[in-house]
Amino acid sequence: MSLMRLADLVATSRRVTETRSRLEKISALGDLLRRLAPDEIDIAVAFLSGHLRQGRIGLGGAAVRGAMQGSAAAEPALTLSEVDLEFERIGTTTGSGSTAERAVKPAHTLDLVILAAEWGHGRRHGWLSNLHLGARDPENGGFVMLGKTFKGLTDERLAWQTQKLQELAMGTDGWTVYVRPELVVEVAFNDVQESPQYPGGMALRFARVKRYREDKTAVEADTIGAVRRIFEAGHGAVPAPA
Numbered sequence: 747m748s749l750m751r752l753a754d755l756v757a758t759s760r761r762v763t764e765t766r767s768r769l770e771k772i773s774a775l776g777d778l779l780r781r782l783a784p785d786e787i788d789i790a791v792a793f794l795s796g797h798l799r800q801g802r803i804g805l806g807g808a809a810v811r812g813a814m815q816g817s818a819a820a821e822p823a824l825t826l827s828e829v830d831l832e833f834e835r836i837g838t839t840t841g842s843g844s845t846a847e848r849a850v851k852p853a854h855t856l857d858l859v860i861l862a863a864e865w866g867h868g869r870r871h872g873w874l875s876n877l878h879l880g881a882r883d884p885e886n887g888g889f890v891m892l893g894k895t896f897k898g899l900t901d902e903r904l905a906w907q908t909q910k911l912q913e914l915a916m917g918t919d920g921w922t923v924y925v926r927p928e929l930v931v932e933v934a935f936n937d938v939q940e941s942p943q944y945p946g947g948m949a950l951r952f953a954r955v956k957r958y959r960e961d962k963t964a965v966e967a968d969t970i971g972a973v974r975r976i977f978e979a980g981h982g983a984v985p986a987p988a
Contacts, residue, residue: 749825873904890946898955930959938977
């Protein structure tokens with residue numbers, strides 16, 4: 747499966763905007779979604795809805811157009827993932843922009859357990875890349891999934907985790923490898939948001955790997971209670987479990 751180009755998503759968005767036919771809109775969006783790799787879906791939906799996953803990053807359209815002048819490629823080649831990663835870099839940069847100073851929200855960190863990982867594609871083909879992250883549930887001894895991330899992983903880290911996760915594998919559906927919950931990873935993230943997609947009703951926003959905690963075991967990982975406290979601090983109420 748090849749990576750989705752930003753130009754193809756823009757073309758689909760334009761097609762949806764220009765047609766009045768509901769069936770044509772559904773057809774165009776359905777065709778686009780079928781062509782996306784699993785870890786491109788959230789990025790594409792955010793772009794199509796007009797809401798970057800990183801939120802407002804203080805970079806306006808004029809700045810983007812100015813940066814593009816004289817640098818356009820003969821054929822569009824930027825992928826959704828490449829653009830998303832660049833927005834991530836910009837979003838974590840401090841300093842003055844052309845019109846206003848960009849403010850960066852302080853990141854939270856949690857030590858979470860890897861529950862599964864998905865095989866990568868494109869440049870990450872052959873590596874286990876997209877990590878399923880879980881917080882410890884002391885009430886039942888299990889883990890509550892809080893989302894996925896493939897960010898913050900160097901080539902060296904990808905190679906190491908691919909070998910290690912295969913040693914811990916319990917099963918696979920061909921795309922996702924499910925592992926024994928033993929590896930602890932320190933994850934940085936901007937916020938905890940409500941999400942009906944996951945059992946705890948919450949998901950980490952803008953999550954990225956900082957480091958593996960080889961000095962910790964799974965029973966020392968952060969609990970779902972710690973995640974709820976972060977959510978409450980930002981939103982004032984605990985979401986209902988999915």
